[in-house]
Amino acid sequence: MHEGTSTEVLIASVSDLHTDFAENRDDVVKLALAIHERRADLVIIAGDVSHKNERIQRVLQAFAETVPRVAYLPGNHDLWFDVPDAKSQPQLDTWVRYRQELRALSESAGAHYLPAAPLYLGSTAVVGSCGWYDYSLMPASLRASVDPSVLESKQYGGLQWSDARFIAFRDRAGALMSDEGVARVMEEELRAQLAEADQRPEVQQIVAVTHHQPFYEVVTRTGTLPWEYFNAFMGSVGLGEVIRSSDKVRWAIYGHTHQVGRYQLGPITAYGTPLGYPRERRGLDAEALLKSRIGWIEL
Numbered sequence: 130m131h132e133g134t135s136t137e138v139l140i141a142s143v144s145d146l147h148t149d150f151a152e153n154r155d156d157v158v159k160l161a162l163a164i165h166e167r168r169a170d171l172v173i174i175a176g177d178v179s180h181k182n183e184r185i186q187r188v189l190q191a192f193a194e195t196v197p198r199v200a201y202l203p204g205n206h207d208l209w210f211d212v213p214d215a216k217s218q219p220q221l222d223t224w225v226r227y228r229q230e231l232r233a234l235s236e237s238a239g240a241h242y243l244p245a246a247p248l249y250l251g252s253t254a255v256v257g258s259c260g261w262y263d264y265s266l267m268p269a270s271l272r273a274s275v276d277p278s279v280l281e282s283k284q285y286g287g288l289q290w291s292d293a294r295f296i297a298f299r300d301r302a303g304a305l306m307s308d309e310g311v312a313r314v315m316e317e318e319l320r321a322q323l324a325e326a327d328q329r330p331e332v333q334q335i336v337a338v339t340h341h342q343p344f345y346e347v348v349t350r351t352g353t354l355p356w357e358y359f360n361a362f363m364g365s366v367g368l369g370e371v372i373r374s375s376d377k378v379r380w381a382i383y384g385h386t387h388q389v390g391r392y393q394l395g396p397i398t399a400y401g402t403p404l405g406y407p408r409e410r411r412g413l414d415a416e417a418l419l420k421s422r423i424g425w426i427e428l
């Protein structure tokens with residue numbers, strides 16, 4: 130029981146900490162202290178800490194020292210290989226980074242690695258997958274007008290989505306996988322975790338965590354280019370279908386977008402509280418930072 134309240138379990142969440150920026154490293158300390166002060170039982174880190182292992186490790190350790198339990202889910206940035214063109218190097222496979230390297234790093238820092246297994250906290254289960262994108266979150270009319278090869282190259286008007294250079298998901302034969310193929314694997318990973326958590330009689334509510342966005346409704350729409358083109362890389366509708374397939378899911382936490390958002394989608398509260406890049410929160414004072422960049426679940 131938390132002091133002065135009837136809360137039994139308190140869960141905090143953060144995402145898109147992007148600690149390659151010094152300013153963000155300072156703000157992560159503020160977030161960790163605030164979460165510590167409210168005596169959260171668990172903090173969920175929903176991806177995009179850094180592509181550098183030592184930075185990810187430092188952040189996980191800092192939270193592990195201030196909060197009893199830490200659940201880490203990598204984002205696409207965390208999965209990046211620090212090379213000019215990962216696809217041209219056959220020994221680099223993002224699945225190895227996702228399933229082995231980051232898992233080992235997370236566990237050595239004292240954090241629960243969410244893609245490996247659900248985390249159970251009394252009657253609550255937390256399930257998670259990085260998720261991926263299959264272009265289903267861009268407006269259908271725009272998608273119909275763009276050649277699939279252009280989407281696969283992730284380029285538009287001289288701009289390129291950086292995953293094109295630093296990500297290389299391969300199949301068992303070593304061939305590069307399509308984005309849609311990766312999205313399906315991530316969705317199945319989440320489906321398996323949900324099925325496991327769902328059938329446990331003690332689990333009464335489930336928190337689903339994805340780095341990529343799981344619902345069309347939570348995507349920021351500007352109606353302008355190139356924004357709507359790049360919404361292709363925000364996530365997949367299939368992730369949301371998996372989340373909605375269990376009626377125990379009451380929260381869906383996502384990262385990836387740097388737009389703070391909160392949506393009630395039937396029984397599910399979906400939200401993102403990204404820290405984002407320093408330029409995106411210029412003028413935000415410390416109080417507003419703590420209010421908008423930490424998500425809370427009180428049980």
Ligand SMILES: [Fe+2]
Nearest residue numbers: 177204205385
């Ligand atoms: Fe991301």
